Amino acid sequence: MDRTSDNGTLDKQSALRSLPAVHKLISSHLAAHLIEMYSKKWVTEAVEEVLSSLRQMWAGDSKPDEAWWKDRISETGIMASVHNLLKKRTRPVLREVLNLTGVVIHTNLGRAPLSERALNAVSSVARGYSNLEYDLQKGQRGSRHDLVEQRLCQLTGAQAAMVVNNNAAAVFLVLRELAQGGEAVVSRGELVEIGGSFRIPAIMEESGVGLVEVGTTNKTHLADYRRAITENTKMLLRVHTSNFRIVGFTERPALAELAETAKEHGVYLYEDLGSGALIDFRSYGIGDEETVMQSLRAGVDVVSFSGDKLLGGAQAGIIAGKKDIIGRLKKNQLARMLRVDKMTLAALEATLIDSANPDCAPRTIPVPRMLTETATAVRERAEVLVKFLHEELAGREEALGLQPEEAFGLQLIEDTGRVGGGALPLEELPSTALELKVKGVSSQALFDGLRQLGDPPVIGRLVEDRVRLNVRTLLPGEEEICAHSVAHVVRQLLHSHA
Numbered sequence: 423m424d425r426t427s428d429n430g431t432l433d434k435q436s437a438l439r440s441l442p443a444v445h446k447l448i449s450s451h452l453a454a455h456l457i458e459m460y461s462k463k464w465v466t467e468a469v470e471e472v473l474s475s476l477r478q479m480w481a482g483d484s485k486p487d488e489a490w491w492k493d494r495i496s497e498t499g500i501m502a503s504v505h506n507l508l509k510k511r512t513r514p515v516l517r518e519v520l521n522l523t524g525v526v527i528h529t530n531l532g533r534a535p536l537s538e539r540a541l542n543a544v545s546s547v548a549r550g551y552s553n554l555e556y557d558l559q560k561g562q563r564g565s566r567h568d569l570v571e572q573r574l575c576q577l578t579g580a581q582a583a584m585v586v587n588n589n590a591a592a593v594f595l596v597l598r599e600l601a602q603g604g605e606a607v608v609s610r611g612e613l614v615e616i617g618g619s620f621r622i623p624a625i626m627e628e629s630g631v632g633l634v635e636v637g638t639t640n641k642t643h644l645a646d647y648r649r650a651i652t653e654n655t656k657m658l659l660r661v662h663t664s665n666f667r668i669v670g671f672t673e674r675p676a677l678a679e680l681a682e683t684a685k686e687h688g689v690y691l692y693e694d695l696g697s698g699a700l701i702d703f704r705s706y707g708i709g710d711e712e713t714v715m716q717s718l719r720a721g722v723d724v725v726s727f728s729g730d731k732l733l734g735g736a737q738a739g740i741i742a743g744k745k746d747i748i749g750r751l752k753k754n755q756l757a758r759m760l761r762v763d764k765m766t767l768a769a770l771e772a773t774l775i776d777s778a779n780p781d782c783a784p785r786t787i788p789v790p791r792m793l794t795e796t797a798t799a800v801r802e803r804a805e806v807l808v809k810f811l812h813e814e815l816a817g818r819e820e821a822l823g824l825q826p827e828e829a830f831g832l833q834l835i836e837d838t839g840r841v842g843g844g845a846l847p848l849e850e851l852p853s854t855a856l857e858l859k860v861k862g863v864s865s866q867a868l869f870d871g872l873r874q875l876g877d878p879p880v881i882g883r884l885v886e887d888r889v890r891l892n893v894r895t896l897l898p899g900e901e902e903i904c905a906h907s908v909a910h911v912v913r914q915l916l917h918s919h920a
């Protein structure tokens with residue numbers, strides 16, 4: 423915006439004198455509304471700040487454009503700036519973003535978006551009081567652990583279940599209760615690191631469990647486990663190799679064989695399932711993931727998995743297995759520290775209700791929905807996004823003195839989506855992306871601009887020096903909001919380069 427052109431007759435002294443006084447602005451009817459929302463103190467401070475920044479415009483030799491200045495120093499102009507300042511100041515740092523990376527369970531972007539049912543459940547128990555620890559039948563103190571236990575048992579076939587803060591906490595609690603002071607046997611092919619800070623060897627050390635590594639990276643035989651079992655052995659631990667696959671010449675014993683060996687030697691078999699699918703994604707042609715139920719059916723004593731990976735619920739660690747084991751875990755002092763709050767339980771229970779209907783779950787829960795959406799459906803949504811973008815940007819080229827098609831380029835291309843969250847790392851989800859170009863703006867600047875100036879921020883990918891917006895992870899109904907945000911950024915970038 424050109425604020426310094428020399429076409430006015432305004433001189434500095436009279437311009438500064440024409441600024442309205444603070445007390446007058448504060449007592450205006452425009453201020454009353456803001457004072458009600460933000461308090462008199464905040465509004466006064468913001469008014470002073472806006473006035474001071476207006477005075478700054480005359481610092482040195484600068485001379486604002488007269489019409490622009492008049493507009494800005496009107497009561498309406500100043501109070502609009504005040505409102506914007508207060509809005510900016512009270513905007514949460516944690517905010518909604520649009521995920522156009524194509525990575526469904528995106529750890530940096532909050533993993534699983536919740537279902538409608540989960541959102542409603544959270545809002546209804548968070549707004550008022552709830553029976554979090556109150557048994558409505560008996561009218562006495564109840565346990566928060568019991569709230570979702572029955573549903574978890576029905577879905578997994580387990581005798582008992584409980585919920586803690588996340589799966590990392592679940593692993594820690596199980597190791598601590600069942601194997602502290604003793605040893606756990608783990609295959610060298612399963613000593614994984616997940617998300618940087620979670621490493622199986624480190625968490626075992628932290629929980630006071632001796633790690634006994636067996637086999638090799640690609641092959642571990644049943645005999646390796648059997649040889650490693652001593653009187654110190656408390657547990658055989660199987661870890662899901664969530665975020666990588668060893669392909670080719672590989673071998674490991676079947677879970678049922680491990681279960682038999684564990685039983686024979688009187689030690690526990692615990693499987694850290696990582697994602698823990700309740701729905702069989704293989705029936706949708708996705709992945710090779712066994713369900714939680716299949717793991718338990720193979721004879722595992724206890725399993726744990728995340729609430730916000732393939733399950734698509736809230737951040738939580740779910741532990742399911744034998745009744746006596748879960749009973750011990752619930753009594754462990756750590757369970758009190760690792761417990762989840764009512765909002766998590768509400769979201770989780772709602773997600774479990776949806777999961778209990780496997781025909782509906784891939785429609786009602788966002789994560790399974792995004793994973794199973796057909797390539798055609800993704801393409802159709804991409805076309806809707808393009809249509810909205812054209813509407814938003816129509817006419818902008820002329821306004822900027824550019825020929826249409828010159829100012830920006832939109833192109834639909836085939837792209838690949840990913841499951842993410844350290845689940846099914848080899849799975850490629852066929853997808854459509856929007857490739858975006860803006861005249862005179864580098865791809866890096868566009869990519870950064872979408873993230874920094876977008877409202878909501880638009881998170882895409884930079885592939886071979888092109889900005890790609892993968893539509894698989896754009897939630898249905900967000901096409902218009904996304905187009906609006908992208909267009910807003912494109913206009914700002916075009917302006918600053920025009």
Ligand SMILES: *Cc1c(COP(=O)(O)O)cnc(C)c1O
Nearest residue numbers: 588589590616662664696697728
């Ligand atoms: C993701 C994962 C974890 C950690 O789960 P969080 O819910 O992120 O705490 C632990 N183990 C495995 C195998 C995982 O894939």
